[in-house]
Amino acid sequence: MSIEVAAPMQGKVLEILVKVGDRVSYEDELMLLEALKMENPIYAPADGKVVEIKVSLGATVEAEQVLIVLE
Amino acid sequence: MSRKQTPLRPYFERMPDIGKPLSEAELRRSKENLDLVREQQAILAKENERVRNAGIPAAKIHERGGMTIYDRLDYLVDEGTWNPLHTLYNPQDNEEGCTGVVNGIGKIEGKWAVIIGFDNKVMAGAWIAGQSENILMVTDMAKRLNVPLVWLTNCSGVKLMEQETVYAGRRSSGAPFFRHADLNHLGIPILNGIYGTNPAGGGYQGISPTILIAHEGANIAVGGAGIVGGMNPKGHIDAEAARALIDATKGFKAKDPGRVETHFDKTAYFREVHDSEKGVLDGIKDYMRMMPAFDPTMFRVAAPAEPKFPASDLDLILPANQKRTYDAVQVLARLTDKSEFMEYRPDYGREVFTGIAKIDGFPVAFIGNRQGVFPDYPEYAKGAYPAVGGKHYRQGLIKQGEFVTLCGRDNLPIVWLQDTTGIDVGDLAEEAELLALGQSLVYSIEQTELSMMCVVLRKGTAAAHYIMCGPQANNNNAFTLGTPLTEIYVMHGETAAAASYARRLVKEEEAGRDISPILDKMNQMIQDYQDKSRPAYCAKKGFVDEIVSLTDLRKYIQAFTGANYQNPKSITPVHQMLLPRIIKG
Numbered sequence: 107m108s109i110e111v112a113a114p115m116q117g118k119v120l121e122i123l124v125k126v127g128d129r130v131s132y133e134d135e136l137m138l139l140e141a142l143k144m145e146n147p148i149y150a151p152a153d154g155k156v157v158e159i160k161v162s163l164g165a166t167v168e169a170e171q172v173l174i175v176l177e
Numbered sequence: 178m179s180r181k182q183t184p185l186r187p188y189f190e191r192m193p194d195i196g197k198p199l200s201e202a203e204l205r206r207s208k209e210n211l212d213l214v215r216e217q218q219a220i221l222a223k224e225n226e227r228v229r230n231a232g233i234p235a236a237k238i239h240e241r242g243g244m245t246i247y248d249r250l251d252y253l254v255d256e257g258t259w260n261p262l263h264t265l266y267n268p269q270d271n272e273e274g275c276t277g278v279v280n281g282i283g284k285i286e287g288k289w290a291v292i293i294g295f296d297n298k299v300m301a302g303a304w305i306a307g308q309s310e311n312i313l314m315v316t317d318m319a320k321r322l323n324v325p326l327v328w329l330t331n332c333s334g335v336k337l338m339e340q341e342t343v344y345a346g347r348r349s350s351g352a353p354f355f356r357h358a359d360l361n362h363l364g365i366p367i368l369n370g371i372y373g374t375n376p377a378g379g380g381y382q383g384i385s386p387t388i389l390i391a392h393e394g395a396n397i398a399v400g401g402a403g404i405v406g407g408m409n410p411k412g413h414i415d416a417e418a419a420r421a422l423i424d425a426t427k428g429f430k431a432k433d434p435g436r437v438e439t440h441f442d443k444t445a446y447f448r449e450v451h452d453s454e455k456g457v458l459d460g461i462k463d464y465m466r467m468m469p470a471f472d473p474t475m476f477r478v479a480a481p482a483e484p485k486f487p488a489s490d491l492d493l494i495l496p497a498n499q500k501r502t503y504d505a506v507q508v509l510a511r512l513t514d515k516s517e518f519m520e521y522r523p524d525y526g527r528e529v530f531t532g533i534a535k536i537d538g539f540p541v542a543f544i545g546n547r548q549g550v551f552p553d554y555p556e557y558a559k560g561a562y563p564a565v566g567g568k569h570y571r572q573g574l575i576k577q578g579e580f581v582t583l584c585g586r587d588n589l590p591i592v593w594l595q596d597t598t599g600i601d602v603g604d605l606a607e608e609a610e611l612l613a614l615g616q617s618l619v620y621s622i623e624q625t626e627l628s629m630m631c632v633v634l635r636k637g638t639a640a641a642h643y644i645m646c647g648p649q650a651n652n653n654n655a656f657t658l659g660t661p662l663t664e665i666y667v668m669h670g671e672t673a674a675a676a677s678y679a680r681r682l683v684k685e686e687e688a689g690r691d692i693s694p695i696l697d698k699m700n701q702m703i704q705d706y707q708d709k710s711r712p713a714y715c716a717k718k719g720f721v722d723e724i725v726s727l728t729d730l731r732k733y734i735q736a737f738t739g740a741n742y743q744n745p746k747s748i749t750p751v752h753q754m755l756l757p758r759i760i761k762g
Binding site: 114115116131132133134135141142143144145146147149150169 | 200202203205498501548549562563565567
């Protein structure tokens, strides 16, 4: 079952902390979104494996936009 | 059969749980944070040690058979209850490296007192620059908390080479005598243990408290015996005048005036005289046992209990990276009894939390900034931008004003947990009345008779630092603490550099000139802001009363709470409190 991790707010992708194939645990940091001058970590909602990263470094993303897919 | 219980038990005995244990992932990624916290703690520990070693070596005092101020405090204060304040305070950068007084809040014979003493290693306790302000902060605290002020006087008077830095002015070294008069007038006792030679300013320091207890070698006097010459008619010192001074000094045999023979045997100013330094401290302990203090049972709403989660978690939760968000309620959960919190209006003004918790079984109000992003808020922005934690918006300001007002009615002391970047700005914010609502919160705080303490967890910025009961709340703020991660400035250095140089950059670029000199100035300004906002600087300048480790925060909150409930000037019967009922609905 795949899990889509979406942006909670509009922002800029500041750092991608995982790569495709990585295994992650619940609440691991996946990505940093810069919004309103703050660094907002995006956490893994569950244990899993990164199967797709749908955004690139520096990209501006909208709220609800899917960032990463876990399996 | 007799039955007893704490008041409003259904509200206070078991309050809602907050917080959760740190996850494996949180523990893993916080290792670097812990290193950064410890780095700051090491800087602060080194600074504290430097101040402790200021002046002549302690060994010299010991060789003379004397005790240093630190020895006296160790003997006087109940073990484990000392909470030092103003340790690094030295706003005028004295060559002594401190202001010559050591102070804090602690228990003596089981009762809270504000305690201050001259550092007899530093110029025999002379008046030096910045000292009077330090003393005034302490007298304010005793007044605010309505607890005794205990002095360990050992004061040689003005450092004559720098008299202009201490003698004259509204808040100069003479002002504490009026503060002592004020405290006495208000019924707040001042106990004074007197050591050594205390002429002039030292004499008034000696005479102005309520109860005077002297060491056998002590004196207090209008002036010292050491002033052997009068006015020199020449107006300058030449060889002839110097010769006369040398002869007069060699022949000078007079004892210091105002010794025990005078002020115990004849005037009877001294209640007690002791032939040992410890005897003086024992005398203070005797008088502390006479001080007014309610049994804590009078005001407790539950049995004291520790938080469910360890204080050491705080070093992992609070990010050293100032741009990182975190869960502020996780911090609160490491401070309150049993990690419980009864929150007031959680769905309104979500950027701040307000509510009641227990500290050592006493009811205490907490207000703090939440962090993170709040979509669909503030309501007045209508989606133009989302709210970000640390900032204040209309609802949050209204909620804080309401809550403070109700705390005033219920006599609940307030602990503020600041991590704030300011109040929302722009036309929408002005239309939403944020300027007036900020000042309205200031009014709400001031119109209460409450004691409050403020912790600047990380950022204290812009007017938000003021409105959240920063030290500027002179009538309410008992003391303000910083942490190893505190930064206090009007705005972030990058914002300030942009505000200062943006137009200049445009001008230079349009003129086709090299902008790198401007960039250098901007970066210098950013660095300067950083250097002048770090914890040790904040402590030195008095932006906070002390920088404490995160693991010690609860200890200071316990001291604040215990002192507040020791002898309150006003009481709201717990069963008549409104706030718990409003929260329950």
